[in-house]
Amino acid sequence: xxxxxxxxVEQAKSSRxxxxxxEELIGDDSLKENxxxxxxxxxxxxAVVHVPFGAYPTACYRYYDYDPAYLNxxxxxxxxxxxxxxxxxxxxxxxxxxxxxxxxxxxxxLNVVKADxxxxxxxxxxxx
Numbered sequence: 001x002x003x004x005x006x007x008x009v010e011q012a013k014s015s016r017x018x019x020x021x022x023e024e025l026i027g028d029d030s031l032k033e034n035x036x037x038x039x040x041x042x043x044x045x046x047a048v049v050h051v052p053f054g055a056y057p058t059a060c061y062r063y064y065d066y067d068p069a070y071l072n073x074x075x076x077x078x079x080x081x082x083x084x085x086x087x088x089x090x091x092x093x094x095x096x097x098x099x100x101x102x103x104x105x106x107x108x109x110l111n112v113v114k115a116d117x118x119x120x121x122x123x124x125x126x127x128x
Contacts, residue, residue, distance in 0.1 A: 001039050003061025003120065009039045017046045021054040023063045053102055053110060064113045065122035070105065072128075 001008065012018045020040065025048070031038055054060070057070040077087035095101045102110065116123045 001037060005039065012040045013044055015044070018044050020045055020048045021051040022048060023050075023052055023054070023060055025050050051098060054098065056098075056102060056105075056110075056113075059113075059121075062115050062117070062120040064110070064115050065125055067105070067109065067113050068125065068127050069109070 012020075018040065053064060056064065057067040057074070059066040074087065077083045091101060091104070095104065113122050113125065115121055
């Protein structure tokens with residue numbers, strides 16, 4: 001895990017089952033090169049699943065930033081109970097999996113939130 005972890009590690013350690021989703025799968029040797037980055041002990045992890053853009057619409061440091069347009073749109077749905085059902089129908093119940101949600105947003109949106117390799121965050125992202 002890179003970047004700010006907030007309470008992720010404590011929540012994982014206190015959970016009965018932990019499924020780690022990751023942007024890429026790497027070998028054991030890579031994990032051993034930088035053991036300080038391995039913050040969740042292996043005995044706490046039930047499974048590891050490769051899910052590119054798995055944190056979307058929030059961020060994954062060095063891979064992609066959060067999507068302010070999506071989150072602002074979500075806020076509008078969440079403020080109105082009658083609209084919220086349409087949000088659920090489209091973005092939760094209307095997709096079979098996370099990939100379908102990403103397809104709804106489109107590659108152009110995913111490219112906008114893609115992280116700059118130097119900073120770890122999207123450059124020029126309209127955060128309003």
